[in-house]
Amino acid sequence: MLKSGFAPIATALIGLGIFTLATQVRAGGDKVVFPEGFDKGVLFTTVDRTDNKQFREFYTSQAALDAAKKGQPLPSGTVITMVQWKAKLDAAGNPEKGPDGRFVKGDLNGYAVMEKRTGWGAEYPDNIRNGEWEYQAFTPAKAVNTGAKLTACFECHLPHKSDDYVFLYGKMAGK
Ligand code: HEC
Structure with a gap:
């Protein structure tokens, strides 16, 4: 009926x-769904952030790393996942350092994800568009972080156009 x-x-x-x-x-x-299984990819680097006291892990695919090693744009379907951990703090509120001199993982703060697919991004004006990339932020429970200002992602990554908009392109290339 x-x-x-x-x-x-x-x-x-x-x-x-x-x-x-x-x-x-x-x-x-909204095109970017939570990248389940991201941790089966390659953890290609970590970053200690002193400004917001975070320890960050960065995962992507071997195919993306191979492209970066050749100095090529990352292939369609590439997902880069940043896992944001609160750094463990000492009594004075400063990040503790592990035996390796690096920040120590505390509670999970959330995820920031960028994903690239052929044909994406066409609706953005040139002063915002990051090629075929889209961005999304997720809460520790892997839900979309509705408080995230996604325009800021585009604006801050835009100057890295020559590295396919990726800050850590050099790290992906193993440099
Ligand atoms: C104020 C600048 C700034 C903004 C805004 C920003 N980023 Fe980034 N992003 C960075 C920097 C710097 C790095 C390099 C790693 C680091 O220092 O943590 C990075 C790295 C990344 C990476 C790893 C790939 C790469 O480019 O190296 C992802 C994924 C990412 N950001 C996603 C996002 C998402 C999603 C948003 C918006 C919710 C966002 N970023 C907003 C500065 C920014």
Whole structure:
């Protein structure tokens, strides 16, 4: 009953272009879903951030690392996952250092993810567009972090265009 009634209405709506609304719901960062299994990829570097007292881990695919080693743009389908840990703090509130002199992992703070796919990004103006990359932030529970300002991701990564918008491209290349 529902099905047969829906089809003509759907056809009429498509005709009116109303279904573009539905596709816009999955625009921008919504295209990036939580990268389950990211930790089966390669942990290619870690960063101690003194400004916000975080210890960060960076994962991506071997294919992306291979491209960076050749100085090439990263392939379509590349996902780079940043795991943001609160650094363990000492009594004075300063990050503790492990035996390796590096920050020590405390609680999980969240995830920042960038993903590149052929055809993505076409809707952005040139002063924002980061090639075919999209960005998304996730909470420790792997839900979309609705408080994240995704425009800021694009703005801060944009100057790294010559490294395919990736700050740690050199690290990916093993430099
Ligand atoms: C103010 C500048 C700034 C903003 C805003 C920013 N980033 Fe970054 N991003 C960096 C820097 C610097 C690095 C290098 C690693 C580090 O220092 O933590 C980085 C690294 C990354 C990486 C690892 C790949 C790479 O480029 O090296 C991912 C993934 C990432 N950011 C995602 C995001 C997402 C998602 C957002 C928005 C929610 C975002 N970033 C916003 C500065 C920024």
